[in-house]
Amino acid sequence: PEGAWVLNGDRGLTYSSALPKGSEIVAGQWWPANYKGPALVSIEAEVAKTLGIGVGDSLTISLLGVEVPAQIASLRTVKWDNFGLNYVMVFSPGSLDAAPHNMVATLTVSKPAERILAKSIPPTFPSSSLIEVGEVTAQITVLLTQMAQAIAAAASIAILAGIAVLVGAIAAARQSRIYDSVIMKMLGSTRGQILGAQALEYGTLAVVLGLVSLLLGMLAAYYVVVQIFDFSFMPDYSILALTLVGGAGLTFILGIVGSLPILAARPSEALRSL
Incomplete structure (x- = not known):
């Protein structure tokens, strides 16, 4: 289905003695600049793969009711995002000269x-x-920017929801942590030792959560970017690292701040309430 567009409707055709800019030969060879033999054609590699054809095969196009046979001389990849002109099929000089056509250029x-x-x-x-096309590309840029902002807003909501869950979990475990703290004090532990133990716990929790979120987030992002939008997957690792460090740091700080009131609990009051 992704390649059906090649056979739906008319296709733009061109001929050239030189390899178009933004193209790279991946199979076969480009014809000489002074080539004057039978018709040859170069096809975009993904299209050729979809159609199940390759170098040395033949195809026939119908041009204004006239059938033009040609042999596939090469396959090439095309950088469609360079704002230059390029075509799925490029013929050798002389193949289409007799057909009425227009000259096209980009500036x-x-x-x-x-x-x-x-x-x-x-x-x-x-x-x-x-x-x-300047205004068109500007509109596309605005659209992509709005999409990025919407995704960032959704991610921010998810992060805020995670923070709320984390605060709730700390509050729910407050009573049990007070009991643990009191028992450790009665066994001779200092406040620094208790705080260090809890810092180690929250630090481990922050690292584990960061790694799990990194794995799940990268898998989800790869699926959306590559499978749905058909874009190249190029994450910004600096922003990724900053987000992970910030999230892990925030988890750690919230845990430690939530532990400070626990350290101030008096054993007699805590045990009496239990």
């Missing part, structure tokens, strides 16, 4: 030059069409 210019081009190209080339 990357500054904002002032953009306005100058918009005014100067139509009078010079009356049959040309100028399509400005």
Whole structure:
């Protein structure tokens, strides 16, 4: 299903003597610049894999009712995100020359030059069409930014909910911790030793929770980014490390702060209440 678009509707075609920018040959060879033999074609590698074809195979396209057979000379990967022109199929020179076609180009210019081009190209080339994509890419950027903000907001809610659960767990275990603290005091433990034991406990808890959240979060993020959105998975490890350290540190601090009132409990009062 992911490759069905290749066979649905018409496809843009082109011919070229040189390998288009943003392309890289992964199988076969590109034809010489002065090639004048039978029609050859270079196909995008993922499309060729979907169709089950490869170098040396033949295919036939129907161009304005005329069938044009061609042999596959190479497979290539294409960087579609470089804002240049590229096509699924690129033919050798001479293959499509006789068919009516248009010339297309992309230009990357500054904002002032953009306005100058918009005014100067139509009078010079009356049959040309100028399509400005700057605003389109800006809208896409805004959309992706809003998506990132929504994801960050959802993650923040999850973190706040986790903090609330952690505070509740500390409060629920308060009575049992007071009892443990009192028994340890009666056995000769100092406040520093009791606090150190609880710091070790909360530190271990923070590390374990951080590792578990890292594993589950990375798996979930990989599935959403790669499987659903079909993007490349490139996590920002600096932000990831900062989040883990911050979360573990916050867990540790909340645990220690919650332990301070326990240390102040008097054995007589604590045992009487129990």
